[in-house]
Amino acid sequence: MDKIIIEGGYELKGEVTVSGAKNAALPIMAAALLAEGTTRLENVPELKDIATIAGLLRHMGARVELWPGRAEIEVDQVDNPVAPYELVKTMRASVLVLGPLLARHGQAQVSLPGGCAIGPRPINLHLKALEAMGAKITLDHGYVNAETPDGLKGTEFFFDQPTVTGTENIMMAAVLAQGRTILRNAAKEPEVVDLAAVLNRMGAQISGAGGDVITIDGVTSLKATDYSIMPDRIEAGTFMVAAGITRGRVLIKGASPGCLTAVTKKLEQAGLVIEEKGPDLMVTGPERITSVDLKTKPYPGFPTDMQAQFMALMCLANGLSVVTETIFENRFMHVSELKRMGADIRLSGNTAIVTGVPFLSGAPVMATDLRASASLILGGLAAKGQTEVSRVYHIDRGYERIEQKLSALGARIRRIRA
Ligand code: EPU
Numbered sequence: 001m002d003k004i005i006i007e008g009g010y011e012l013k014g015e016v017t018v019s020g021a022k023n024a025a026l027p028i029m030a031a032a033l034l035a036e037g038t039t040r041l042e043n044v045p046e047l048k049d050i051a052t053i054a055g056l057l058r059h060m061g062a063r064v065e066l067w068p069g070r071a072e073i074e075v076d077q078v079d080n081p082v083a084p085y086e087l088v089k090t091m092r093a094s095v096l097v098l099g100p101l102l103a104r105h106g107q108a109q110v111s112l113p114g115g116c117a118i119g120p121r122p123i124n125l126h127l128k129a130l131e132a133m134g135a136k137i138t139l140d141h142g143y144v145n146a147e148t149p150d151g152l153k154g155t156e157f158f159f160d161q162p163t164v165t166g167t168e169n170i171m172m173a174a175v176l177a178q179g180r181t182i183l184r185n186a187a188k189e190p191e192v193v194d195l196a197a198v199l200n201r202m203g204a205q206i207s208g209a210g211g212d213v214i215t216i217d218g219v220t221s222l223k224a225t226d227y228s229i230m231p232d233r234i235e236a237g238t239f240m241v242a243a244g245i246t247r248g249r250v251l252i253k254g255a256s257p258g259c260l261t262a263v264t265k266k267l268e269q270a271g272l273v274i275e276e277k278g279p280d281l282m283v284t285g286p287e288r289i290t291s292v293d294l295k296t297k298p299y300p301g302f303p304t305d306m307q308a309q310f311m312a313l314m315c316l317a318n319g320l321s322v323v324t325e326t327i328f329e330n331r332f333m334h335v336s337e338l339k340r341m342g343a344d345i346r347l348s349g350n351t352a353i354v355t356g357v358p359f360l361s362g363a364p365v366m367a368t369d370l371r372a373s374a375s376l377i378l379g380g381l382a383a384k385g386q387t388e389v390s391r392v393y394h395i396d397r398g399y400e401r402i403e404q405k406l407s408a409l410g411a412r413i414r415r416i417r418a
Contacts, residue, residue: 001390001391001392001393001418002392002393002396002415002416002417002418003388003389003390003392003415003416003418004377004380004388004389004392004395004403004413004414004415004416005386005387005388005389005413005414005415005416006362006377006380006381006383006386006387006388006389006411006412006413007362007385007386007412007413008360008362008380008381008382008383008384008385008386008387008412009382009383009384010246010381010410010411010412011246011247011248011249011285011410012242012243012246012248012249012250012381012406012409012410012411013248013249013250013409013410014250014251014408014409014410015250015251015252015253016239016250016251016252016253016405016408016409017253017254018231018232018235018236018239018252018253018254018255018256019043019045019046019231019232019235019400020042020043020044020045020069020228020229020230020231020232021045021191021194021229021230021231021232021233021234021235022045022047022049022050022232022234022397022398023093023164023189023191023232023234024190024191024194024195024229024230024232025041025044025045025050025071025229026049026050026053026093026096027093027096027165027168027172027191027195028041028194028195028198028227028229029041029044029050029053029054029057029064029071029073030053030057030096030097030099030100030172031100031172031195031198031199031202032057032062032073032074032075032224033057033060033062033075033078033097033100033101033104033105034100034103034104034172034175034176034199034202034222035075035202035222035223035224035225036221036222036223036224037074037223037224038072038073038074038224039071039072039073039074039224039225039226039227040070040071040072040224040225040226040227041070041071041072041073041226041227041228041229042069042070042226042227042228042229043069043228043229043230043231044066044069044070044071044229045069045229045232045400046066046068046069046400046401047396047397047398047399047400048393048396048397049091049093049397049398050066050071051066052087052090052091052094053091053093053094053096054066054071055087056083056087056094056097057073057075057097059080059082059084059087060075060078060079060080060081060082060097060101061075061076061077061078061079061080062074062075062078063075063076073224074224078101078104078105081101081105081107081108081109082108082109082110083095083097083098083108083109083110083111084111085111085142085143087111088110088111088112088113089111089113091397092113092121092165093165094110094111094113095110095113095123095126095165095169096165096168096169096172097110098110098126098130098144098146098169098173099126099130099168099169099170099171099172099173099174100172100173101146102130102135102146102147102148102152102173103152103172103173103174103175103176103177104176106147106148106151107146107147107148108144108145108146108147109143109144109145109146110143110144110146111142111143111144112139112142112143112144117330117333117368117369117372118328118330118331118333118369119328119329119330119331120329121328123144123165123166125159125160125161125163125166126163126165126166126169126170127144127146128157129155129157129159129166129169129170129173129183130146130152130169130170130173132155132157133148133152133153133154133155133157133170133173133174133177133181134148134150134151134152134153134155135147135148135152135173136148136149151177151178152173152174152176152177152178152218153177153178153179154174154177154178154179154180154181154182154216154217154218155181155182156181156182156184157170157181157182157183157184158184158185159183159184159185159186159187160185161185162185162186162187162188162212162298163187164187164189164191164192166187167183167186167187167192167214168187168191168192168195170183171183171192171195171196171199171206171209171214171216172195172199174216174218175199175202175204175205175206175216175218175219175222176218176219176220176221176222177216177218178218179217179218180215180216180217180218181215181216181218182213182214182215182216183213183214183215183216184212184213185212186208186209186211186212186213186214187298187299188210188211188212188298188299188300189298189299190210190230190233190256190259190299191230192209192210192214193209193210194229194230195209196209196210196214197209197227198225198227199222201225201227202222202223202224202225203219203221203222203223204216204219204222205217205218205219230256230259231254231255231256231279233255233256233259233260233263233303234303234305234306234371234398235398235399235400236252236254236255236256236260236281237260237263237303237306237309238306238309238374238378238399239252239255239283239405240252240255240260240263240264240267240272240274240281240283241267241306241309241310241312241313241378242378242381242406242409242411243272243283243284243285244267244270244271244272244283244285244286244289244313245285245289245312245313245316245378245379245381245382246285246381246382246411247285247286247287248284248285248409248410249282249283249284249285250282250283250409251277251280251281251282251283252280252281252282252283253279253280254279254280255279255280255281256279257276257279257281260281261300262297262300262301262302262303263302263303263306264281266292266294266302266310267283267310267313269290269292270286270289270290270291270292270313270314270317271285271286271288271289271290272284272285272286273286288318289313289314289316289317289318289356290317290318290319291314291317291318291319291320291321291354291356292314292317292321293321293322293323293324294307294310294314294321294322294323294324295323295324295326296324296325296326296327297326297327298327304325304326304327304328304331305371306371307323307325307331307371308331308334308371308372308374308375309371309374309375309378310323311323311334311335311338311345311352311354311375312334312338312375312376312378312379312382313378314354314356315338315341315343315344315345315354315356315357315360315379316356316357316358316359316360316382317354317356318356319355319356320353320354320355320356321353321354321356322351322352322353322354323351323352323353323354324350324351324352325350325351325352326350329350331369331371331372332347332352333368333369333372334368334371334372334375334376335347335352337365337366337368337372337376338360338365338375338376338379340363340364340365341360341361341362341363341365341376341379341380341383341387342357342359342360342361342363342383343357343360343379344356344357359382359383359384360379360382360383360384361383361384361385362380362383362384362385362386362387362388363383363387363388364387364388364390365379365380365387365388365389365390366389366390366391367389367390367391367392367394367395368391368394369394370394370395370397370398370399371398372394373389373391373392373394373395374395374399374402376389377389377395377402377406377413380413381406381411381413392415403415
């Protein structure tokens with residue numbers, strides 16, 4: 001297994017360009033199942049998760065071509081509407097094929113994802129909403145078997161809690177349903193808005209995406225379209241922390257500042273200087289990092305996907321910071337690894353109390369999930385001495401060429417291929 005080796009203590013300086021958003025590209029690639037013709041996507045990040053969903057679509061009978069930054073997907077027919085356990089267990093976002101398969105192809109068999117490193121992550125709300133639309137769902141041998149003997153029907157559905165992929169799945173199911181669907185307490189994440197934009201370009205009638213009520217008027221068919229995926233706000237946020245934690249100065253190009261307000265505010269409170277320059281952000285790290293409390297929230301609140309990275313920054317802050325995770329119950333796997341680097345963190349339920357230390361020291365650490373891995377790399381960039389991050393396949397799921405991008409900014413980072 002590959003390892004990433006970091007020699008810490010170098011200020012990051014220069015420019016870095018943000019890649020396309022993983023969490024927008026995944027549902028948008030699943031949306032290609034809904035359209036007649038060839039969907040052509042630009043700004044598609046080169047990531048393990050993108051290869052996984054491409055493999056899943058191919059497994060069903062789609063033609064998928066991937067080039068650096070581009071994808072082409074054509075789904076004439078679905079021979080095999082099955083998302084097998086082997087794929088779903090490596091990437092939960094595979095459940096995003098459920099809505100489109102039911103809507104256009106009338107049946108789907110999708111493995112239940114099961115637990116993962118950050119918590120149990122059920123899909124009960126996806127299933128409840130599909131049942132409300134008339135789908136017949138049974139659970140058998142670890143699989144969700146769903147069919148729509150009479151087609152899907154528009155409905156009014158209230159999500160007990162906002163769910164990003166749940167909202168996306170049901171939005172994709174509703175675009176080809178009969179009549180109007182109204183989704184209440186929908187997720188407001190920018191990736192939901194990006195998906196709605198593609199679907200509308202395909203001929204769907206969706207309004208309200210980005211707010212908590214989304215209205216979808218069903219149409220009879222969708223035509224494939226061209227689309228450029230939005231920038232990855234979490235990758236951008238991770239580079240902002242990288243600039244801050246190394247006391248560097250980095251221009252983050254294509255950072256989409258409008259989607260990063262909560263992150264920007266917290267980082268400014270921590271002492272980073274952040275200047276908006278059109279679509280770019282210039283981020284300068286402070287001499288002394290200030291401790292700030294943080295609570296993760298659904299968008300537009302502070303994203304859970306940035307909690308681990310922010311915690312790495314707080315490990316070096318001046319004072320005590322209380323970090324509360326409200327979205328996933330078990331998203332603190334990075335804590336014990338950061339502690340191995342000398343961090344002072346106490347856990348109590350869904351709260352981490354971080355007391356800043358003057359320095360971290362490089363150590364061998366293990367990545368446990370995507371964002372946890374990012375926090376270990378950030379810790380390693382700032383630490384004294386060498387950090388060796390193992391199980392980096394987690395980071396390859398969601399950060400495009402991270403070691404190349406960081407070394408272009410002056411980091412001493414390299415990958416050892418095993
Ligand atoms: N939930 C339920 N029932 C459901 C669905 C969700 O109880 O049917 C709960 C979850 O357990 C969680 C909360 O609702 O407590 C919110 O989860 P959500 O469904 O919004 O998460 P997700 O859609 O599975 C997406 C991202 C995650 C990101 C979360 C939260 C994609 C492909 N994944 O997951 O991204 O953390 O939203 O913003 O969009 C990552 O990129 O590292 C990542 C984990």
